[in-house]
Amino acid sequence: MPKYEEPSGLPAPLLSDPEMIGACRERDFPRIFSLAKRRGGFHASLIARRCDLTPSRVGEVMKSERQIRDIGVIERVADGLRIPGRMLGLARREWETPEVLRADPDHVGQRGPVAAIDQRPTFVSTLPSGDLESIIAAASGPRLSPSTLRALHSSIEDYWRRDDQHGGEVLRPAVVGQLRYVVEMIKEASGSDVRRDLYGIAAELARLTGWTHFDARQYSQARTYFAEALQLAKAIDDRQFMANVLACMSLQATYENRPADAVALSTAAQDTARARGGTPRVMAMLAMREAFAHASTNNPSAAHAALAEAHRQFERTSDADLDPAWVTYFDEPKLIVDTGIVHSRLGEAATAEPLIADVLRRGHRGNQRGRAFHAFWLATTQLQRGNLDQACHTATVALESAAAVGSERVTGHLREFQQRLAPFGKEPAAVMFEARLRAMLS
Structure with a gap:
């Protein structure tokens, strides 16, 4: 009988499989462990041993009875299963660096440098170009200064703008990576003011990550990051x-x-x-x-x-109020349109329609998701009032904006509108809208 050999890590074909990539991106550890077991040769007890977990905890995770949220545990899973750090929103793991690049203080000036020079063509050609930044960052370490903190805040503002314009799915890996980077900075920061600022930045990044999951209707993951944001904010009593x-x-x-x-x-x-x-x-x-x-x-x-x-x-x-930056979006147009949406949700379409229509006419300054969202609610109120042709025309406006932004939440609303058209299935306006919706979804 051939001797059983434990796998050293997950096989490359599994790590490149879209299902595993998606599971890692969402930090869906029940799915990760299941794939590792079914296709990677890692039975539950081996996962437990490699990741320094108890077998019972691994079993609870695989049955979705327990979650993995602690960054230290996530790092142990990455190292134990040999999952590249970038797949889980972590920094590059030490074992990912080719041996020839690792400093050996006991052999400086001896065989180490010679080997590095001899093998350079081999490893340089296999390293992604983006790793240069990581190598330099690792050598210099984080530099905490007022400009660093301003840059981090500025990047969060930019993430929100891009989320409004394009959706958060593409942004999420970068946001998660920056969140983990800031958490590491907190560990090394000295001075209460700097640490407080970093906690605040980390809380904002965690909320943004939760929001991108929510907008994608990935509710379990959203709750995980919202809970993390709460804990980070609680640490500084914000x-x-x-x-x-x-x-x-x-x-x-x-x-x-x-x-x-x-x-x-x-x-x-x-x-x-x-x-x-x-x-x-x-x-x-x-x-x-x-x-x-x-x-x-x-x-x-x-x-x-x-x-x-x-x-x-x-x-x-008042302009004199010291409003947090995250609430400045709630201006008069937002107050008006949200008021209209509440009335629409209550079935008070006659009150809702002019409020939503007024804000939709004003424009959304590049916020495609907001335009799609508000157009959906205006179409809903118009349909509630029996204006089928007008409602379908407005819903088409929502479709056009939705096509420019990745938001499963908005897409879900458009499907909801399609269901409301069921009684009018043979009307030309309804038929045309449904055809356009199918084209967008395909």
């Missing part, structure tokens, strides 16, 4: 940002058909912000989230009360 994350989780709960959770999260968000004197703009945005939550429970009186509170708080805003 109650307003914690409230912001809770508001994101409330919105997600409305999409998951968990209306009671949506209400609880939105009220918790307001309580959290109020405890630290949330600015009027922050409180207005959070009240609007509560209105969305009550609308999802079809509770008009509670939704109207939350809308009134949102408008009352917004009227108190």
Whole structure:
């Protein structure tokens, strides 16, 4: 009988398989472990031993009864299964560097440098060009300065702009990589002010990552990153940002058909912000989230009360307010269109239509997802009012914007609109819209 040989790592064909790539990108460890077992020769006990986990924990992860969130455990999985760091949003692992590039202090000036020179054509040709930046960064280490922190904040603003324009799916690996980089910087940072800034930056990156998962309707992964953002913000007692994350989780709960959770999260968000004197703009945005939550429970009186509170708080805003950067998007047009969406969710189409139409006419400054989203809600109100041709025309506007941005959330709304067209299936306008939707989805 041939002797069994343990695999040294996952085979290259598996690591290049789209299913494994997707599982690693989403940090879907139940799927990663299952693929490692079925196609990589790693039985559960071997996974446990290689990754320094207990067999029972590996079993719980494979059955989705337990999650892996700790960065140290994720690194052990990468090293134990030999998954390249970039696939899991980590820095390049030490074992990925060819031996010839590793410094050996005991042989400096002897065989080491000679071997490096002799073998240079071999390893240089196999290294991705992007690794040069990683090598230089590893040699110099992070340089913490006010300009570094400003650059990190600027990159977050740029990520949000690109997310609005194109969707977050393509951005996510870069955002996750930067998040892990900042977490490593926190470990080495000295000085309370610098550490606080880094915690805040990490919290923003974690929320952004959660948002990209939410927008892609990958709800489990979104919750994982939202929870991480909460913990990072809690570490510096940034109650307003914690409230912001809770508001994101409330919105997600409305999409998951968990209306009671949506209400609880939105009220918790307001309580959290109020405890630290949330600015009027922050409180207005959070009240609007509560209105969305009550609308999802079809509770008009509670939704109207939350809308009134949102408008009352917004009227108190002032240029002198020290608003966090993440809430500046909540301007007057956003207040108006969100008000219209709440009325639409409640079936109050006559009130909703002029509000949404007004904001849609103003434009969206490059925010294709916002334009698609608002066009969908305007089409919905028009259909509620019996204006089929107008509704299908507006929904086509949503289609055109949706085609320019990768957002499964918006695509899901368009499918929802298609379902509402079922009673009008033979009408020319409905037939034309459905044909265009199929073309976009294909």
